Amino acid sequence: MTTEHTDVVELLKEQHARIRHLFDEVVNTRGEERKQNFHDLVRLLAVHETAEEEVVHPFARTNIDGGELVVKDRVEEEEQAKQALSRLDDMDPDSPEFLDRFAVLRQDVLAHAENEERYEFAHFARVADRGRLETLARAVQAAEALAPTRPHPGTDTALKNAVVGPVAAVIDRTRDAVRKAIG
Numbered sequence: 001m002t003t004e005h006t007d008v009v010e011l012l013k014e015q016h017a018r019i020r021h022l023f024d025e026v027v028n029t030r031g032e033e034r035k036q037n038f039h040d041l042v043r044l045l046a047v048h049e050t051a052e053e054e055v056v057h058p059f060a061r062t063n064i065d066g067g068e069l070v071v072k073d074r075v076e077e078e079e080q081a082k083q084a085l086s087r088l089d090d091m092d093p094d095s096p097e098f099l100d101r102f103a104v105l106r107q108d109v110l111a112h113a114e115n116e117e118r119y120e121f122a123h124f125a126r127v128a129d130r131g132r133l134e135t136l137a138r139a140v141q142a143a144e145a146l147a148p149t150r151p152h153p154g155t156d157t158a159l160k161n162a163v164v165g166p167v168a169a170v171i172d173r174t175r176d177a178v179r180k181a182i183g
């Protein structure tokens with residue numbers, strides 16, 4: 001569980017740190033443990049990127065200098081990451097091909113997070129008052145609390161698909177939850 005943050009920038013940076021940690025955990029484990037770590041990473045990335053797309057980027061787009069362009073680049077990076085994640089989700093996590101593709105995704109997602117921190121989040125404190133940043137933080141936290149969980153690996157695949165579905169479905173359901181949360 002995440003700790004309570006009232007500052008949206010601190011909260012997002014904390015999620016970036018958790019994402020970085022889970023990428024390492026996937027690489028450093030094998031078999032069932034790797035599947036579990038990958039499964040946790042998919043959910044966290046779905047929650048994090050969806051909350052950014054629904055709440056954080058729209059704020060940046062209209063409030064920071066050159067926001068339109070900064071956000072456009074970040075959204076493109078997120079789209080690519082989601083596609084890569086979907087492809088990985090269909091692969092055997094212990095195969096060499098998975099590891100190769102996973103290494104590329106890791107590099108891209110960590111570069112993406114750095115770009116957000118440097119070109120987007122770094123400007124927030126200057127352009128918004130505390131109250132506004134707290135409202136954003138509450139929306140991001142609500143997204144994490146309300147997002148669907150995926151059944152653990154090992155659960156029957158047909159059941160898994162019926163209950164939650166693959167990466168795209170996790171993202172769709174998270175988006176619905178976020179939209180409900182921000183009303």
Ligand SMILES: [Fe+2]
Nearest residue numbers: 049052078116
């Ligand atoms: Fe992002």
Ligand SMILES: [Fe+2]
Nearest residue numbers: 048052113116
């Ligand atoms: Fe991010």
